[in-house]
Amino acid sequence: MGVATSKSTGARGEKRRTEILKTALALFNARGTAEVSTNHIAADLGISVGNLYWHFSDKEAIVRALYEEHVGRFDEMWQTPTSGDDVAKTLVDALRRTFTISWECRFFYRGPGSLARADPALRKLYAVQRDRRRGDLHKFQKSLAQLGLLRLPDGETSLAQLEDLVWMITVFWLPHVELRDGVLTKQGALTGARAVLGLYLPYATQEFSRALLRALEQADEET
Helix, strand or coil: CHHHHHHHHHHHHHHHHHHHHHHHHHHHHHHCHHHCCHHHHHHHHCCCHHHHHHHCCCHHHHHHHHHHHHHHCCCCCCCCCCCCCCHHHHHHHHHHHHHHHHHHCHHHHHCHHHHHHHCHHHHHHHHHHHHHHHHHHHHHHHHHHHCCCECCCCCHHHHHHHHHHHHHHHHHHHHHHHHHHCCCCHHHHHHHHHHHHHHHHHHECHHHHHHHHHHHHHHHHHC
């Protein structure tokens, strides 16, 4: 009886924790973290603040939990290709998925610097994930060069520059679109895939360049 009760309590606790995160994400995306307090989250969910604090010590803990869930969705995304087959589609799909995931957690991309400065623990999480994801990106891009799909004039130097530019676009594309257009939509977020591909095209072989554009057009048509 005691074991069954414990399992039931644990399941209810996990369900409540998930509800808190889902509600907080919606509020953060709509209004930004600065405008949303734990009181707002609890009220929107219809629970007491004390109940919320049972699961999360403060708002920063909620932001960190959301961030960890968010970055976990990038796991295994940038699989290093071993042949040229379907690489264009793989690259386009990975880029579109990247910007889709970013859109779904857009509050973080609106001000990663301020969030990290406000919470040293979040800054450490971001630094670890940044290094990990950039490592994945480096391996993926290097494989494109090794397969002869990209021709980089300065070898590793060109690769490093390309990596920096790709990273900057993926991290800062959403605030750029919002400032440019006055509004941020999912479709606007997805245009980041085309912006990143624009960095690859000058280095791509003619055949790979055409394949990338075909894959992107097909993906846009299916949206």
